[in-house]
Amino acid sequence: MPRLSDERDATPRRDAVSCPQRTTNFPKGISSTRCAVLALPLLALSACGGDDSDTVAPIAAACSQAFFTATWAADPSVSVLEVKDYKAGDALPNAAAEVAFNPTLSQTAVADLCFVKLVVGPAHAGPADAPSTSAGVGIEIWLPTKEHWNGRFHGMGSGNWGGGNDSLVGKISETATEAADGTFRSAPRVAGQDGSATSTTDKGHTGATHLSGAFLMNPDGSINTTGWENWSTRGLHLQAVRTKEAIKAYYGSAQKYSYFSGTSGSGRDAMAIVQYLPEDYDGVLAQMAGGNWTKWTTAWLYPQIVYQRDLGGPIAAGKLTSVSKAAIAACDVVGGQHLGYILDQSACRYDPTKDASVLCAADGGSNGTSDCVSQAEARAINKVWYGMTADGSVPDPAVDNGFDTGLAGVRKWYGFNRGTDITGIGFGASLIGADMVALELQNSQFAGPTFKNATGNGAELWKSMSYAELANAFDLGVALQPQFANASAGSPDLSAFKARGGKLIHTSAMNDSAIMPGGQDEYYRQVESMQGSLGATQTFYRLYQVPGQGHAYGSNGTANPDANNPVFGPGELMPRLIAWVENGTAPEGLQLRTTSTTAPVRTMPACAYPAKPTYVGGDVNTASSYACR
Known part of the structure; x- marks a missing residue:
């Protein structure tokens, strides 16, 4: 599948009135020309493909339907469905999946946020009741206030078959995925707590359940190639591009760094990004990654x-x-x-x-x-x-x-x-x-x-x-991978992601009952083979196996309820990824630690594959008694 390394997000500029077209061999549905005039309030800006570091003069941004409608006025593929200015404490219209895993979480905005809901065409026509019928790719964007924005963009994936509320007015996405220990955070919570501009996507369908793939079959039983394209890569790419455009319009400058996190099925999304969309993100966190999708499912x-x-x-x-x-x-x-x-x-x-x-x-x-x-x-x-x-x-x-x-x-x-x-x-x-x-x-x-x-x-x-x-x-x-738009995300060629300076942290749960750990190990070995050595691979990609860890919904995946196995702490890996991307500080010395109240407290070194924790003597519950070998 061709890489999307040549398309950059549109950068508003005051001094440009025209720009030459740039074309490349993009997958179906992704424009090969990034040149458009954006009619922004108070200031008409011309947007041409440019470097992510480009900035513009501050504009009178407003969290309003009119402002964002004007932002994409020159792009008929974008429809602004809803814009809402949430204040801290305002009730959210529905609970995200995070509440199901932690009922103590409030269903309110934790900070002042601007919420933008888009749908990006083209549509996939069909009967109204057919799962394959789609208005396009739904995207939700959460923007902190300018004074609280940390300059980062955090894209989040959705598990299983994706889908959901991203293009449904009056609701917010149920997506909530981030930590490998059973801790989940929704996009508005990440935006409010971290200060990152955050977004999600339904990848082109509004399926009522993330567990149904019916949208990928047309009513006549044929393959819904448009649906596969949206689900595999196009929806993810549009999520990145449109969020970056919203960031530039709202804040008057581009993000400094972009990150993506995905677990399980959205871990597949993370792997698709580093393989086929290498220019979209600087750092990617893939946990219990469902790459090689058709094989393991x-x-x-x-x-x-x-x-x-x-x-x-x-x-x-x-x-x-x-x-x-x-x-x-x-x-x-x-x-x-x-x-x-x-x-x-x-x-x-x-x-x-x-x-x-x-x-x-x-x-x-x-x-x-x-x-x-x-x-x-x-x-x-x-x-x-x-x-x-x-x-x-x-x-x-x-x-x-x-x-x-x-x-x-x-x-x-x-x-x-x-x-x-x-x-x-x-x-x-x-x-x-x-x-x-x-x-x-x-x-x-x-x-x-x-x-x-x-x-x-x-x-x-x-x-x-x-x-x-x-x-x-x-x-x-x-x-059928060509017809499925390379949905498996199993290509070991990460050379473009590495060349652009991208960093990837990948975790694999050794007692996962959904995604077989062996497939993730094999993938890493294939990448290492293409890179030529383990050292060359670990400069940008590290895999961590977690003994005893289950799938994303709990820290213990064993049949022993008293296993008390150590795991990564809540939200521990994203800061490590940020330090690697922004400061060049590789994730060394990581430790696993028990999170339950059951005694004893256990610590264990988290070893970058193919190394594994090896006992060298001392207290078996203490990390210092092990070496990564």
Whole structure:
């Protein structure tokens, strides 16, 4: 996919009345010419593509519909839907997702903010009730007052399939994503607390649920290529460009630095930005990043296919928990003590098919409880840990525990690490993975029940798929990347982002039950290979694996509720990213720390991959007892 490195945001200038056109090979829907006259209140400014450092004389900016309508008067693709001047303490029209995770948060503006809601065409026409019908890309912008603006722009991504309220008048985006420890902040909270101009986007659809991919299929069942373009990169690029234009108009000067943060599905957005939109941001924070989107979402169905094909139905949650806890107990010993979570997953070769303590008596085991597992169930769990294969095979963990070989032969994708709480995988799989399979097969009936289409709604036909049929859908997802606008965001070529001085911090949760950690490790190795060395890669890109960490919605992803595993602190990584970008201070000496009140307090060094915390002696709960090796 072509990079968008030549298009810069329009910079108002007083002395320019015309400028030559600049063109480049942009994806469909992104203008190749950045030259327009902006009719601003009190001062007519000509805007031509220029450097981000350009500034203009102060203007009489106002948080009003008239002001921002005039700002984009020369661009018919932009419609200003709503502008509102919020004062600190004013009620917000609806709660962002942050409130669901922290009900104590107020649903009010925490500072004086100017709120701007846009929709940027072109539209994607269609029946009013079709998920694929779209007015364009919705964008919400939150601008602190000039005296409280810190000179930065912070773009935020939205998880799963995105969508939401960004183009709906009278509501605000539900997007809330930032910290890896389960702490979430909405865009107005980030703008009010940090002082950054902040924005979100629906990436071209107003789906009622972030868990449905129905908008990517046209009513006739064909691929919605416009929807994929908006979702994959165009919406993200427009978010950056239009926010920067609003910043220049409102403050009279450009931002000094631009940052993007994304977790989970919006971690995919973060990876798409560094790959395909390298000029849009100076620093990017990607957490539990869902890059290689079509691969891991398709593979998310694999555990359920295993259960259906091998067992005729799912394994009871108590059985899964019992085996996962046994894996932890077998592999968590450090310095003679049980940590309660696995520190080094690559060293764990626990095999429930050979563990009498979890096997039922009928299968030669000694477990007489209702949570005992049969040999068939134990083998199925080994398959979940190893990852997707084309024929449902799994090697003996003593030979290959999932870390000994990469993706070769029949192995399609990675599995979930031992000790992970895998009891809830079916929920996500049926809502996201199933929709992905429907889009790959171009048959809506393979999707989950939230998938609506004129050719037929989701009927969960995925449940009847064989191993070979799921593998075929996986391969189609790879082959269809041109039609899907390179939505997987799996390109390891980050040379343009590095060349512009960009910095990327990426975290991976080692007990993530949604996005397989192995895929993120593999991606880093591919980038390193293209860069030529680890040293060359770590000058701009660092990956941190967090043992015991779950997905974005909690700090403990293990089956052991008492794991008490150390994690990154709330909001810790963004300041580190800012220091790296603005001061050249690389993120050295990072530490993980327990956030629960459960004793003991634990600290652990956060090691830049491929290094991992290695015990060297002393108190196992203290970071000084470990070295990154």
